[in-house]
Amino acid sequence: xxxxxxxxxxxxxxxxNIGYEFRTTLKLSLKYLKEIFxxxxxxxxxxxxxAILMIFMGVIFGGPISAVQxxxxxxxxxxxxxxxxxxxxxxxxxxIGTLETITYPVEEGEEPMNLxxxxxxxxxxxxVEDYLIYEEHGLHLTLxxxxxxxxMIFSFDNDITVTVVGDSxxxxxxxxxxxxxxxxxxxxxxxxxxxxxxxxxxIIVENFIDIVGNTTxxxxxxxxxxxxxxxxxxxxxxxILTEEYEQKTLEKLQLTPMRxxxxxxxxxxxxxxxxxxxxxxxxxxxxxxxYNAIGSFVLAGIIIWIMSLSxxxxxxxxxxFSKKATIASSISSVVxxxxxxxxxxxxxxxxTIPMFEINGNVFGVFDILPTNLATNMVNSVMIYGxxxxxxxxxxxxxxxxxxxxxIIGLVLISLLKLRPKKE
Amino acid sequence: xxxxxxxxxxxxESVGDSDSAIEVVELIKHFSSKKESEAVKAVDGLSFSIxxxxxxxxxxxxxxxxxxxxxxxxxxxxxxxxxFLFNGEELNINSSKLxxxxxxxPQEAAxxxxxxxxxxxxxxxxxxxxxxxxxxxxxxxxxxxxxLVEHKKKKASKLSGGMQRRLNLAMGMVHHPQxxxxxxVFVGLDxxxxxxxxxxxxxxxxxxxxxxxxxxxxMEIVDALSDRVGILDLGKMLAVDTPxxxxxxxxxxxxxxxxxxxxxxxxxxxxxxxxxxxxxxxxNEQNLVVKTLNAIAKLPEILxxxxxxxxxxxxxxxxxxxxxxxxISLTGKELRV
Numbered sequence: 001x002x003x004x005x006x007x008x009x010x011x012x013x014x015x016x017n018i019g020y021e022f023r024t025t026l027k028l029s030l031k032y033l034k035e036i037f038x039x040x041x042x043x044x045x046x047x048x049x050x051a052i053l054m055i056f057m058g059v060i061f062g063g064p065i066s067a068v069q070x071x072x073x074x075x076x077x078x079x080x081x082x083x084x085x086x087x088x089x090x091x092x093x094x095x096i097g098t099l100e101t102i103t104y105p106v107e108e109g110e111e112p113m114n115l116x117x118x119x120x121x122x123x124x125x126x127x128v129e130d131y132l133i134y135e136e137h138g139l140h141l142t143l144x145x146x147x148x149x150x151x152m153i154f155s156f157d158n159d160i161t162v163t164v165v166g167d168s169x170x171x172x173x174x175x176x177x178x179x180x181x182x183x184x185x186x187x188x189x190x191x192x193x194x195x196x197x198x199x200x201x202x203i204i205v206e207n208f209i210d211i212v213g214n215t216t217x218x219x220x221x222x223x224x225x226x227x228x229x230x231x232x233x234x235x236x237x238x239x240i241l242t243e244e245y246e247q248k249t250l251e252k253l254q255l256t257p258m259r260x261x262x263x264x265x266x267x268x269x270x271x272x273x274x275x276x277x278x279x280x281x282x283x284x285x286x287x288x289x290x291y292n293a294i295g296s297f298v299l300a301g302i303i304i305w306i307m308s309l310s311x312x313x314x315x316x317x318x319x320x321f322s323k324k325a326t327i328a329s330s331i332s333s334v335v336x337x338x339x340x341x342x343x344x345x346x347x348x349x350x351x352t353i354p355m356f357e358i359n360g361n362v363f364g365v366f367d368i369l370p371t372n373l374a375t376n377m378v379n380s381v382m383i384y385g386x387x388x389x390x391x392x393x394x395x396x397x398x399x400x401x402x403x404x405x406x407i408i409g410l411v412l413i414s415l416l417k418l419r420p421k422k423e
Numbered sequence: 424x425x426x427x428x429x430x431x432x433x434x435x436e437s438v439g440d441s442d443s444a445i446e447v448v449e450l451i452k453h454f455s456s457k458k459e460s461e462a463v464k465a466v467d468g469l470s471f472s473i474x475x476x477x478x479x480x481x482x483x484x485x486x487x488x489x490x491x492x493x494x495x496x497x498x499x500x501x502x503x504x505x506x507f508l509f510n511g512e513e514l515n516i517n518s519s520k521l522x523x524x525x526x527x528x529p530q531e532a533a534x535x536x537x538x539x540x541x542x543x544x545x546x547x548x549x550x551x552x553x554x555x556x557x558x559x560x561x562x563x564x565x566x567x568x569x570x571l572v573e574h575k576k577k578k579a580s581k582l583s584g585g586m587q588r589r590l591n592l593a594m595g596m597v598h599h600p601q602x603x604x605x606x607x608v609f610v611g612l613d614x615x616x617x618x619x620x621x622x623x624x625x626x627x628x629x630x631x632x633x634x635x636x637x638x639x640x641x642m643e644i645v646d647a648l649s650d651r652v653g654i655l656d657l658g659k660m661l662a663v664d665t666p667x668x669x670x671x672x673x674x675x676x677x678x679x680x681x682x683x684x685x686x687x688x689x690x691x692x693x694x695x696x697x698x699x700x701x702x703x704x705x706x707n708e709q710n711l712v713v714k715t716l717n718a719i720a721k722l723p724e725i726l727x728x729x730x731x732x733x734x735x736x737x738x739x740x741x742x743x744x745x746x747x748x749x750x751i752s753l754t755g756k757e758l759r760v
Contacts, residue, residue: 020552027549035537248533252594255497255527256550257519420501420516423454 024258028266029273032240036274042236046278050229051285057225058218058289071176073099074119074142082150091153091191092145096120098187099180115179140176141166153191160188161203177204219293222286223300223378224340227371229278230308231339233271235332237315240267242328245319245417260414268312268406275308276301295381299388303377303398310370310402314339316409320416339371361393370405373398443511444602444634445496446472450505452491452658465491467658469505473651476632478624480639480649480666482750488658489638490530493604496636497527509602523551526600530607532591536580540571540590543579544597551598558597565593568623585616592620596627603627605637609644617641621648646746656754666746673749676716681729682738683709691732699724714752 036042079092096118103112119139142165146152152160164180166173181204188202244250253263279301287293293300315332322328353365366372377394380386388395452466466488473479483489494500496507498516506513514521534543541562548558566572569589574582579590592608605624609617621644628635639645645652646666653663662669683691686709695713696704702715711729715721718741729736742748 024550024552027546031535031538031542031546034542035535038537247536248529248531249535251499251529252533252547253550254499255522255525256547256598257522257552258550262550420498422501 021262024262025265025269028258028263029269030266032267032270033273035240036236036270042274045232045235046229046274047281049232050225050278050282053228054222054225054282054285055289057221058286058291070114070117071140071172071179072117072119073176073180074121074139075099076121076142076144078147079145079149080147080151082154084154089150089154091150094191095145095149095184095187098183102183115183140172141180143180153188154195156192156197159201159203161205163205166206177206180204218286218289219291219383220379222283222291222293223304223375223382225286226279226282226304227307227375227378228340229282230275230304230311231336231371233274233308233311234315234318234336234339235329236274237267237271237312238318238322238328238332239325241316241319241413241417242322242325245323246325250417254418260410260418263418264316264406264410264413267316268309271308271312272305275305275311279304293382294385295383296387297382300378300381303374303381303391303395306398306402307370307374310398310405313402313405313409316413317405320409320412339369358393363397367394367397368401370398370401373401442474443472444475444477444509445636446508446511447492447496448506448508450492450495450507451503452488452495452500453503464658466495466502469655469658469660471653471660471663473634473636475510475634476628477650478628478635478637478648480637480645480652481655482638482642482645482652482746483655484754486657487655489655490606491658492655493527493606493636493638497525497604498522499527523598524601526595526598526603528592528595528603528605528608530610532587534579534587534590534594537578539576539578540566540582540586541575543590544593547594548597553598561597561599562593565597568626569593570619585612588612589616589619592623599631600633601631602634602636605635605639607638607640609639609641617644624648642746642750652746654750654753661753662749669746669749670744673752676714676744676748677718678742678748678751679711679713679715679718679722679725680707680738680740680742681711681713681725681736682740683711683729684735684737685709687711687732687734691729691734694732695725695728698728712751714748 075096077092077096079090081088081090081092083089099116100114100118102115104115144163144165146162149160149162152158162184164177166177181202184204185202241250244253283291283297283301314335318331318335319328322331354362355365355367356363364372373394377391377398380391380394447469450466450469451464454463454465456462469488469492481489481492491500495502498521501516508514509521509524514524535546538546544562544565545558548562553561563572566575569592571586571589571593574586579587582590588608588611592605595605596603609620612620624635624637625648627633637645637648649666651663652666652669654661654669662673664672687706689706692704692706692711695711696702699715699721702713702721704711704713706712711725713721713725722739722741726736742751
C-alpha cells in the first residue's frame with residue numbers, strides 16, 4: 001500500500017516538475033517577446049527594413065527577366081492579299097518571312113541567332129496562346145496581321161495597322177514589341193519604296209493580356225527578402241543575450257535554479273514567434289507586389305521557420321564570445337552579410353562545391369549555411385511548384401544543420417556565460 | 424597597538440556546526456595575471472562562520488575582498504581553494520538547493536528595463552518554481568513592503584534610482600531565501616528610501632530565523648543593523664565581533680589624525696607617547712594617528728609638542744569613537760567610498 005502511495009507521489013512530483021520546467025521556459029520566452037515587441041529597433045530592422053526593400057524591389061523588378069536573346073512570336077496571319085494588275089500580293093506572308101530570317105551575330109565564328117522564333121496559327125484565341133505559353137515556356141508576343149494588310153500597303157496615304165497581344169507588365173514583351181516595331185517599320189518602308197511611294201505610317205495596336213506563369217526577377221528575389229528579415233534575427237539574439245550579460249540580468253538568472261536549456265529554449269521559442277510574424281507580413285507584402293508563386297506558402301513558411309531557429313543559434317554562438325551588445329551586433333551584422341549574399345547564389349546560378357552524396361542527393365559546401373538550403377528549397381517550392389517529396393533531402397539536411405548549430409550555441413553559452421567564473 | 428599589517432585570522436571553531444548558516448573554511452581566491460607582480464590575492468585564507476538568524480555586517484575598504492567573497496558564496500565565482508558549508512552542509516556551487524537557499528542583491532541594480540516592476544518579479548519568481556498563486560502573493564507582499572505597489576505597472580527603466588534599488592532588493596528576496604547577501608545596497612539612496620530598507624531588512628531578518636550578510640560603506644547602518652561585524656582587509660578577516668565588543672576592544676576612544684608638514688621620525692612619536700597620558704600613537708605616512716579618550720582636551724598639549732619639535736600641523740581630523748574608529752584602528756586607513 002505504502003509502495004503504491006510512494007509511486008503515486010513520485011509520479012505527481014515528476015509531473016509537477018515537468019510542468020515547472022515548461023513554465024520556466026515559457027515565462028522566459030514571454031519575457032523575450034515583450035522585450036522584443038516593445039523595442040522600436042526590432043520593428044525597424046526585422047519588419048520595416050525588409051518590407052521597404054521588398055516594396056522597392058517589387059516596383060523595380062516587378063517586370064520579368066529580360067535576359068532572353070530570342071523572342072518567341074505567335075503570328076496569326078489573316079491577310080487576304082491584294083490583287084493589282086492580275087498579280088496578287090500577300091504582304092502578310094512576306095512579313096512573316098522577314099521575321100523568320102532576321103538574325104544577329106553572337107560570337108565570331110558562331111552561327112548567327114534568329115531574333116524571332118515564329119509560330120503560326122490560323123486563328124487567334126486565348127487557348128492557342130495559353131497552349132504555346134505552357135508548351136514552349138516563353139511566348140513573348142502574338143502578332144495579328146489583319147485581313148486588309150496587303151490592301152493597306154497599296155492604299156497610299158493610309159496608315160498600316162497590325163495588332164500585337166501580350167503581357168505589358170513583362171520586360172520581354174516590351175523588348176519584343178520594340179524589336180518587332182523596328183523590323184515592321186523597315187519592312188513597310190521597303191515595300192512602299194518598291195511600289196514607288198513613301199507616304200503612310202505603321203501603327204501597332206497593342207492588346208494587353210495577363211499571362212500567368214511568367215517568372216520575374218522579383219519572384220526570384222522574394223524568398224531572399226523574407227530570409228533577409230529572418231537573418232537579421234541573429235543581431236537580435238546576440239544583442240539580447242549580450243545585453244543580459246552586460247546589464248547583469250544574466251547573472252541574476254544564473255543565481256536561480258534556471259538551467260541553460262530554459263534560457264535558450266525560451267529565447268528560441270520567442271524567436272520562432274517573431275519569425276512567424278515576419279514570414280506572414282513579408283509574404284503578404286510580396287503578394288501585394290505581384291509575387292507569382294505557384295507553390296505552397298505553408299511549406300515555404302515552414303522551411304523558413306526552421307531556418308529561423310538556426311539564425312537564433314548563430315546569434316547565441318556570437319553572444320557566447322561577446323561581452324558588449326554593441327560588439328555582438330557588429331559581429332552579427334558582419335556574419336549576416338555573407339549569409340544573406342549566399343542566399344542569392346542559387347538564384348544567380350552559382351554552383352556549390354559538393355561535400356558528399358547520399359542516394360544521388362548532393363550536399364554542397366554552402367549547404368552548411370542554413371540560408372542556402374532554405375533559399376534553394378523555397379525557390380523550388382514557390383517557383384517550380386515542387387512538393388515536400390521533391391525536397392525531402394534538403395529539408396532533412398536543414399533540420400540536421402539547425403540542430404547542430406543549436407547544440408553548439410547551447411554548449412558555448414553554458415560554458416562561457418553561465419558557469420561560475422574563474423576570474 | 425594593532426597595525427594595518429597585523430592580520431587576525433579567525434578559525435571556524437566547529438566545522439559543520441548546526442547553528443551556523445554559513446561556514447567559510449580556509450577560503451582562498453587568487454586572481455592570476457601574466458605579470459606575477461600584478462597577481463592579486465583577493466581572499467587570503469578566510470575562515471569564519473555566521474549563525475542562523477544573524478545579521479552580519481561586512482566592512483572593508485575598496486579592494487578588501489568583500490565582493491569577491493560574496494560572489495564566491497553565491498556561486499558566481501569559483502574559489503581557488505577552500506570550502507563553505509550552508510546550514511552545515513557542503514553544497515555544489517551549481518546545485519538548485521543552494522540557489523533556493525541563497526538570495527543575492529548585487530551592488531548595481533540589475534533588472535529587465537523594458538519589463539514592468541511586476542513582470543520583473545514574476546519572471547525571476549517563476550525560475551524558482553514557486554506555484555503561481557503563491558508567487559503572486561509573495562510579489563504583492565514585497566511590493567507592499569517596499570512601497571512599490573503604485574509603480575508595479577511601470578517599466579523598470581522609468582523608475583527613480585531609489586525605486587530601482589528597491590526592485591533590485593525585491594528580486595533577490597522573491598524566493599524567500601534563508602540566507603540573504605546584500606552588497607552595498609544602501610549606496611546612492613536618499614535618506615527616506617534608506618530608512619524603508621533598514622526597517623524592511625530588520626523585519627525580514629526577525630522572521631523565520633533568516634540570515635543576512637550585508638556589506639556597506641555606511642558605518643552607522645552596519646552598526647545599527649548588524650548583530651555581528653567582520654572587518655576585512657587585503658583578503659583577510661581582521662576582526663569579527665558584535666559592534667559593541669569591537670568598539671570596546673579596538674576602539675579605545677577617539678582618533679586624532681594630524682597631518683604634519685614634513686617627514687618625521689619615531690622620536691616625535693615617542694615624545695608625545697611619554698608626555699601625554701593614556702594615548703596610543705602611531706605614524707601613518709605623514710600623519711600622526713593618536714587614539715585616546717576625550718581627544719579634544721588633549722589636543723592643545725599634543726600641538727605644543729609637535730611645534731616644539733619644529734614641525735607644523737597642517738590639518739587636524741577628529742573621529743569620535745564609532746565603528747569607523749574601530750575600522751581605522753584595525754586597518755590603519757579610512758573607509759574609502
